[in-house]
Amino acid sequence: MIILGIDPGYAIVGIGVLEYANGKFRPIEYNAITTHAKMATSLRLKVIFESIGEYLDKYRPDAVAIEELFFNSNQKTAIAVAQARGVLVAQAAVRNIPIYEYTPLQIKQAVTGYGRADKNQIQQMVKLLLNIAAVPKPDDAADALAVAICHAHSAGINDRLGTNRL
Numbered sequence: 001m002i003i004l005g006i007d008p009g010y011a012i013v014g015i016g017v018l019e020y021a022n023g024k025f026r027p028i029e030y031n032a033i034t035t036h037a038k039m040a041t042s043l044r045l046k047v048i049f050e051s052i053g054e055y056l057d058k059y060r061p062d063a064v065a066i067e068e069l070f071f072n073s074n075q076k077t078a079i080a081v082a083q084a085r086g087v088l089v090a091q092a093a094v095r096n097i098p099i100y101e102y103t104p105l106q107i108k109q110a111v112t113g114y115g116r117a118d119k120n121q122i123q124q125m126v127k128l129l130l131n132i133a134a135v136p137k138p139d140d141a142a143d144a145l146a147v148a149i150c151h152a153h154s155a156g157i158n159d160r161l162g163t164n165r166l
Helices: 041-059 075-094 104-112 119-130 139-161
Strands: 002-007 012-021 024-034 063-067 099-102
Touching: 002 041, 002 139, 012 041, 012 139, 024 041, 024 119, 024 139, 041 075, 063 075, 063 139, 075 099, 099 104, 099 139, 104 119, 104 139, 119 139
Parallel strands: 002 063, 063 099
Antiparallel strands: 002 012, 012 024
8 A cells, every 4th residue: 555644734744655565664755845935825835736746646645644733823824734734635635545634643642652752752663663764854754654654554444434534
């Protein structure tokens, strides 16, 4: 199964593509889509829209896994990230790729076994689980790989129960 994990953002969208077969992971690509703060909102969303489309066309994933949004302070940032997330989800939806969303707690539990793991613990486990030499950079790419790992661990259960699917 090819999984494209997404850590949604407005300035930086983390992308992590991995293959999961027979209980083993193979990282394919990890990267980030970036937009500049001085760009108009519409142009930033266009960059995100076109870039994620290129990843989806290139890898033709079996599933897209995306982190659920969680904000408790900055409403302006929350709206911008929500718009970017909508663009990301729409691109997968028009290609009929199943989309699954996971909370930060679910991702932390799936990757580290501990729902209150910090960023460093998650990054180190991503490195270990994917058997790569260094923690993926930027951090958003490591987070996207964590989302993909979470889906790999949860996919069979979610398909049977019909949970986490958008």
